[in-house]
Amino acid sequence: MIYLDHAAATPLRREVATAMAEIAHAPYGNPSSSHGWGRAARAALEDARERAAQALATAPRRVHFVRGGTESINLAILGRVDWALASGRARPWLLRSTLEHSAVRAAMAAAEARGCIVQTIDVSPTADIVLPAGGAGALQGAALVSVQWVNQETGLRLPVEALAESCAEAGVPLHVDAIQAGGKLHIDMSAHPISALSLSGHKLGGPASTGLLVLAEGVELHPRVFGGGQERGLRPGTEDVAGAVGFAVALDISVRQLERETVRLAALRERLETGLLGRLPRLRVHGAEGPRAPHILNVGVPDTSPDLLHAALDGAGIAASPGTACRSGAVTASPVLRALYGEEATRNAPLRLSLGWPSKPGEVDRAVKTVSAVVEGFSAR
Amino acid sequence: MRRRILVAMSGGVDSSVAAALLAREGHDVIGATMKTFCYRETPGPTKTCCGLDGITDARRVASHLGIPHYVFDVEEEFTRDVIDDFVGEYGRGRTPNPCVRCNSNTKFRDLLSRAVALGCDGIATGHYARLERRGAPTLLRGSDREKDQSYFLWGLPAEALSRLHFPLGALGKGEVRKRARDLALATADKPESQEICFVPVGHYRRFLETRLPPGHAALTPGPLITTRGDVVGQHRGYAGYTVGQRKGLGGGFSEPLYVLEIRPATREIVVGRREELYSSRMSVGALNWLVPDPPGEGRSVRVQIRHRAPDAPAVLLSVGVGSLELEFETPQRNVSPGQSAAFYDGPVLLGGGRISGSARKGAGSQ
Numbered sequence: 001m002i003y004l005d006h007a008a009a010t011p012l013r014r015e016v017a018t019a020m021a022e023i024a025h026a027p028y029g030n031p032s033s034s035h036g037w038g039r040a041a042r043a044a045l046e047d048a049r050e051r052a053a054q055a056l057a058t059a060p061r062r063v064h065f066v067r068g069g070t071e072s073i074n075l076a077i078l079g080r081v082d083w084a085l086a087s088g089r090a091r092p093w094l095l096r097s098t099l100e101h102s103a104v105r106a107a108m109a110a111a112e113a114r115g116c117i118v119q120t121i122d123v124s125p126t127a128d129i130v131l132p133a134g135g136a137g138a139l140q141g142a143a144l145v146s147v148q149w150v151n152q153e154t155g156l157r158l159p160v161e162a163l164a165e166s167c168a169e170a171g172v173p174l175h176v177d178a179i180q181a182g183g184k185l186h187i188d189m190s191a192h193p194i195s196a197l198s199l200s201g202h203k204l205g206g207p208a209s210t211g212l213l214v215l216a217e218g219v220e221l222h223p224r225v226f227g228g229g230q231e232r233g234l235r236p237g238t239e240d241v242a243g244a245v246g247f248a249v250a251l252d253i254s255v256r257q258l259e260r261e262t263v264r265l266a267a268l269r270e271r272l273e274t275g276l277l278g279r280l281p282r283l284r285v286h287g288a289e290g291p292r293a294p295h296i297l298n299v300g301v302p303d304t305s306p307d308l309l310h311a312a313l314d315g316a317g318i319a320a321s322p323g324t325a326c327r328s329g330a331v332t333a334s335p336v337l338r339a340l341y342g343e344e345a346t347r348n349a350p351l352r353l354s355l356g357w358p359s360k361p362g363e364v365d366r367a368v369k370t371v372s373a374v375v376e377g378f379s380a381r
Numbered sequence: 382m383r384r385r386i387l388v389a390m391s392g393g394v395d396s397s398v399a400a401a402l403l404a405r406e407g408h409d410v411i412g413a414t415m416k417t418f419c420y421r422e423t424p425g426p427t428k429t430c431c432g433l434d435g436i437t438d439a440r441r442v443a444s445h446l447g448i449p450h451y452v453f454d455v456e457e458e459f460t461r462d463v464i465d466d467f468v469g470e471y472g473r474g475r476t477p478n479p480c481v482r483c484n485s486n487t488k489f490r491d492l493l494s495r496a497v498a499l500g501c502d503g504i505a506t507g508h509y510a511r512l513e514r515r516g517a518p519t520l521l522r523g524s525d526r527e528k529d530q531s532y533f534l535w536g537l538p539a540e541a542l543s544r545l546h547f548p549l550g551a552l553g554k555g556e557v558r559k560r561a562r563d564l565a566l567a568t569a570d571k572p573e574s575q576e577i578c579f580v581p582v583g584h585y586r587r588f589l590e591t592r593l594p595p596g597h598a599a600l601t602p603g604p605l606i607t608t609r610g611d612v613v614g615q616h617r618g619y620a621g622y623t624v625g626q627r628k629g630l631g632g633g634f635s636e637p638l639y640v641l642e643i644r645p646a647t648r649e650i651v652v653g654r655r656e657e658l659y660s661s662r663m664s665v666g667a668l669n670w671l672v673p674d675p676p677g678e679g680r681s682v683r684v685q686i687r688h689r690a691p692d693a694p695a696v697l698l699s700v701g702v703g704s705l706e707l708e709f710e711t712p713q714r715n716v717s718p719g720q721s722a723a724f725y726d727g728p729v730l731l732g733g734g735r736i737s738g739s740a741r742k743g744a745g746s747q
Contacts (some may be wrong), residue, residue, distance in 0.1 A: 308498050311451040315411070316500060378498065 002104060002367050003319045006203075006356025007152060007296055013357065019249045023242040031239050032228065045241050047246035055248075056197075058189035058215060063214045064101075065095075066233045069179045069200030071224075072213040075234065076175040076196045077107040077146055079117055079221035084143040086222060090247065092143035093117045097129065097158065098339035099151045104177055105335075107215040108146070121147070125340050127156045127290030129163055135247035136166035145174045149181035149334040153323035153336045153352055154287030155296030157185065161192050168193035173219050179203055179211075183254030184293045185264060195219045199251070201243070205357055206250030210243040254357075265355050266294035268364050272353060273297050277355045277370035280375055284348060286337060295355045298323060300348030304378040309349045312374050318367060323352035385471035386407040386546060387496035388490055388505045390450065392435030395549060397568045398440040399556045399680065402548040403505055403675035404446050411499065412443040412450035415487060418579045419457040441567045445708035455491050464579060468592040471585075471620040472599045475719025478533075478735075479577055485536025485669070492604045493541055503544035510534055510730075511550030517673050518542040520730040524554035531595030532688050533734025539671050586621050593620075603648030605630060607659065608641065616650050619643045625658055641741065643718075660739035663695075665722045666704040670732035676700070676724070682707075683725045686716060686736065692725050704737065710717030 003011075023044060028035040030039030031045050046060070053060040054259045066072045077094070084092035096108055098120050107168075108118045122130040129147070139145060144169055149160045160176050173195035178187055182334040189197065196219060213234070215221065227236030246325035254261075277283055284300040301309055306322045313320055324334045337345040353367070365377065388400040390412045404410045407537075414436050438454060441452035461591065463482045470477035488506065496504045501625075509523030509530040520542060523529040549557055561569035580588045591598060599620035604612045614631050616622065621629060626640045630652060639658050642651040676682055677700050683692035693711040716739035723733040 022645060304498070305454075307451060307453045308495055309411075311411075311449075311453075311495075312499055314451075 001317050001319055002353065002370070003358075004353040004361050004363075004367060005319050005321045006359065007323075007354035008321055009202045009208065009351065010205050010356035011358055012207065013250055013253060014251045015253060016246045020242045020246040020380070023245050028241060031241060032230070041239075041241050048244040051248040051252050052212060055148055055251045056187055056189050057129050057191070060215055061232070062189070062214050062216065064215065064234050065239060065247070066211050066213055066231070066235045066245075067240070068209045068211045069177075069203075070143065070201070071200055071229065071235075072211045073101075073103040073146075073175075073177055073196035074107045075213055075221065075224050076198060077144060078111060079224055079234070080144045080173070080196075081111045081114065082173070082222035082224075084096050084278045085114070089143065090300065091115055091117055092235050093119070093140070093141060094345075095119045095121055095142055095145045097121045097147045098124050099154075099156070099158075099336050100146065101146055101152050101177060101179070103144050103149070114144070120144075123158060125287075125289040127158055129159055131166065136169045138169040139167060139172045144171075146177065147174065148177040148179075149185060149187075150178075150179050150293040151287070151336060153296075153341070153350070155180075155292040155294075155333060155354075156287045156296045156340075157181075157291040157293050158186075160194070164192040164194050169348055172327070173216075176223050180293060180296070181249065183258060184265070184295055186258060187255075189214060189216070196221075200232070201247040201250060204247075204250040204254045206244045207243050210240065210247040231351075257357075262359065265359070268355050268359055268361060269294055269297050271361065272355075272364045272368060273380075276371060277364065279368065279372040282379075283365050284345075284349070286345070287339070297353045299351050299353075300345060301351050301375055302348050302379070304349050304375075306349040306351075307373070309351060312353075312377070316372070316374050318370055320371075321352050321354075322350045324350070370375045382406055383409065384502040385500060386413070386503055386505050387411045387492065387501045389492055389507075390414050390439035390700070391507070391569075392438035392442075392568065393507065393574060393575075394545065394561050394568045395509075395557060395573050397439070397507070397566045398561050398564070399507040399546075400442065400448065401446055401549040401560070401564050401566060402446055403546065408647065410446070410448045411501065412439060412448050413445075413453055413492065413495070414439045414450070415453050415455045415459070415492065417483075418464065420457055422508050426488065438568050438571070445564075445566065451513075453492070453495055455487055457484070457633065457722055459487050463591070467495055467577075468589060470719045472593055472597060472645075473591055473719075474599065476623040477719050478716045478721045479579075480533050481536055481721050484533050485538075488687075489537050489541055489545070492530050493544060496544075504632050505546035505548055507549055508547050509549055509554075510543060510547045511728075512542065512547060513729075514543075518545075521550070521728040522725070522730065523547075527676070527689075528554050530688075531730045532668070532685055532723045532733075534729060535671065535721060536667075536669050542671065569576060575719045588729035589620050598645060598648055599686070601648060603650065605638075605652050606649050606651050608651060609726045613638075613652065619645060619648060619650055622650055624717040627668055628660065635666050657741060658714045660709070660714075660716040660741050661712040662698075662706065662740040663713075663716050663722065663736060664706045665734035666702065666737040667736040668701075668703050668705060668732065672731050675732060676726075682731065684709075685723045685725065686720060692723075704734070 028041040031042040047061050049060045053063045112118050175196040176194050178197050179200045183204045197214040197217045202208035223234050230236045286298040333346040386408050390396045440450050463479050467477045467479045508530045509528040511521040513519045522531045600618040605614040622640050638652040641653045681699050684695045685692040695707045698706045718736050720736050722736050724731040
């Protein structure tokens, strides 16, 4: 099996497993307890927070551990909505891009159901953010803008740095879904006025169900769950110390290897893309018109349906993904590709091949051969 | 011979065992569940198959058997071939048989084309029916007459028969459950599904209300009349009624009344006494034959007009390309337009069609 679905989940790094096993076997208590075991757990948790903060060039007190990327996004968006409603705004106004992950889209839909107004911002195939008429000024008064750094299906890299400046100018907080950007782009919280940033562990080689929400100074949110005062009251509940440690180790390694790794992944992606296009000239590369993160290649495959294509690839030993699926496992037409390229793009079967830290050139070469053979099989029919 | 076979897995016990038996025989088995309509991303409707829960169960069984499992989105095809037909037939005052439509189109034709694309030799389902492979393949009733489901299979494309497998055809339900337990399948004790998978139990009228245009005749009240034309009451819209039905006609009659006929053009429902329910002649349309030499005029066949009903002897009066007319040896009750008529010669399923009309004893043809 050649695993090319790292954008969905990438294997746990060995160092992460070791660090987590150490926590699991050591005498750690509840970080809120004042006895020795509790203090040991607290120390491990705060070390992890410090390590994560350092990797992102922010202060440890800005880092909130949460249970996964979706939770982080929901906390940022709906926590902000709750805060806005509580501060007397009748109909808080939110903006998101048309390419957002379902976590952002669904959280915003929930916000709409609670009386918010949600507006979408177009993104061009060249990854330019098309602000509403009036530019930065038109953002004034919004309760939150939420835009992803790297698109989960195409790898498109959005100009979040410039958007952060526009938002700051308008005095509007910007939440960045950086889940696909983690370990692939340089994330420097001190360099850009980003108000909130979400990351997820299992995209970095850390454990699933771990993640964090970084909040800049002065950004006010309400919690989504209630209990003890953990994570500065924003995410109560006994902390997952092993998860936080695993997350911090994965993030730390990803950031330290970032420069070398992005060059390596970009070369692998290039090899995959030219290899496939050489054999299958009818493929359409999605995202090719704009800057892309190095780990994702998305192509449209003619003459087949997405569910058949992926079943055939799985049978041939290729683990890939259409990039979008509903809960039943059936493949649904991609709102991302529709937003970027119109209805026409949904006629081809989307195929997302994504690379990760264990990916090797030999695998890429074998994948080129196998994927080509499977796709040629469909075209021949 | 080792074959690569795609098994339609609904998540029910029958298709689970079908997959297990083929895998045990050493075939290269791939499980597939067809997503036939939108589950609205929530569990339910509370059905034993077809919903999201069905997909989850099918996946668990496939994983237990060590076979791959995929979900195929056939919503577009299913809506076109099954749901739209279901709604249209009720709108025309007939009683459709969506399971037959699904077998004739979605389950066999659409699934078979996917199987071929995946390099499979054939497809299998958990139907209780048998295939005789000597010479031209013929479809036979399942060995267990109680469980036999061949009635639902008359509409299969005949050319597909050679690629089909019915691993349960020689088994009874008790044996299937026992094998499911022996194999420790998660679905061994699931209750049977008998309802229409895309309509919440007992709510088909509400379903029709959401699909038919507002104010459609089928949902508009109309008169209940006798065969003599006397108005004896009102009904709530003819889509709620089926020939032979007694419930829902209101009370106050001197004797029990039954639906004899639905007349969509005038929104009339003809009601009458039990003995008026019997028809001696029947016309059948949308014919499909599964044998190379279909029976012609004057031939005696046995015909089954309801699931689980016994078959009855009849003589074919006239046979056209897509339709025929027959006379029952003894008049039959509840001949419902829209329902299936399946023709048999002994255990052999010859083919079938949709009932298009009937003639009551002592009355002219409808």
